[in-house]
Amino acid sequence: MTVTNAMFTIERTLKASPARVFAAYSSLEAKSAWFKTPSDIETLNRDFDFRVGGVERFRARWPSGMVSDFQATYHDIVENERIILVYDLFHDADKLSVSLMTLEFRAEGDGTRLIHTEQGTYLSGGVEAVKGREHGTTWHVENLVALIEGREAKPFS
Amino acid sequence: MVERLSLGPASVSELAKPLPMTLSAVVQHLKVLEEAGLVTSQKVGRVRTCTLDIGAMTQVERWVAERKRFWEQQYDQLEAYLARTAPQEGEQ
Structure with a gap:
C-alpha cells in the first residue's frame, strides 16, 4: 500500500450572505436539502452533531452492495466564518482516505466567497480496491467526460 | 471531444469544428480536462495541440x-x- 498526499481547492462565489451559507452546513435539515445523494441508496447510519468534537457520519449501501462510510469530526467552528473537519472515507472495509476539510465563508459584496480546501492522505491500497467496482476508473472517467461535454454526470453511485 | 482525442492528438480548432459549441466553450472544456489531468496540450506557433493522457494519471x-x-x-x-x-x- 502506498500513501499519496494531495490537496485541492474549490472556490465559489455565492449569491447569499455568509450567514445563509453557514446555515446551509450547520443543520441536518438544511444540508440534506442540497447535499445530493441518489435515491436508490439505503442509508444505514446518519449522525449529525454540529459542534466542535461532534461527529458526522453517513454510511450507506449502494445498489452494487458496496457500503460507503463517511466518518467526520468537527475540529473548529466559527459561526458564519469557517468550519474545519477531519474525515475518514471507507468503502466496505477499505479505508480510502483521511482528509482535512476547511470551509471558509468570506463576505464579498452582497455575496459570499466559499473556499473549500481539502488536504488528503490517500491510501492507494484502499483506492485500488475500489477498481472494478462501480466507483472504478471507468466511472470516474465517464463522469469527467460527461462534465466536460456538458451532460449530466451520473450520481455518485 | 474526448472520443476524438482518443483517436490521437488534435488541434483546438479541429476539436471545435464538429461540435455545436463556440470556440471559447471548447477552450473552457479543454481547460477543465487539463485541470483534471486527462488532457495535455502543447503550443507550437499559433496551433495548440491537445493529447488525451488518461494513462498518465x-x-x-x-x-x-x-x-x-x-x-x-x-x-x-x-x-x-x-x-x-x-x-x-x-x-x-
Whole structure:
C-alpha cells in the first residue's frame, strides 16, 4: 500500500450572505436539502452533531452492495466564518482516505466567497480496491467526460 | 471531444469544428480536462495541440480529481438551494 498526499481547492462565489451559507452546513435539515445523494441508496447510519468534537457520519449501501462510510469530526467552528473537519472515507472495509476539510465563508459584496480546501492522505491500497467496482476508473472517467461535454454526470453511485 | 482525442492528438480548432459549441466553450472544456489531468496540450506557433493522457494519471490522482468533481456537483446543488430559499425583498 502506498500513501499519496494531495490537496485541492474549490472556490465559489455565492449569491447569499455568509450567514445563509453557514446555515446551509450547520443543520441536518438544511444540508440534506442540497447535499445530493441518489435515491436508490439505503442509508444505514446518519449522525449529525454540529459542534466542535461532534461527529458526522453517513454510511450507506449502494445498489452494487458496496457500503460507503463517511466518518467526520468537527475540529473548529466559527459561526458564519469557517468550519474545519477531519474525515475518514471507507468503502466496505477499505479505508480510502483521511482528509482535512476547511470551509471558509468570506463576505464579498452582497455575496459570499466559499473556499473549500481539502488536504488528503490517500491510501492507494484502499483506492485500488475500489477498481472494478462501480466507483472504478471507468466511472470516474465517464463522469469527467460527461462534465466536460456538458451532460449530466451520473450520481455518485 | 474526448472520443476524438482518443483517436490521437488534435488541434483546438479541429476539436471545435464538429461540435455545436463556440470556440471559447471548447477552450473552457479543454481547460477543465487539463485541470483534471486527462488532457495535455502543447503550443507550437499559433496551433495548440491537445493529447488525451488518461494513462498518465494514477488511480489515486483520478480518485482525487473525482472527489473534486463530486464537490463541484454538490456546490451546484448548494447554489440552487440558496436561490430557492433566498429571502424576498424587504424580508431580510
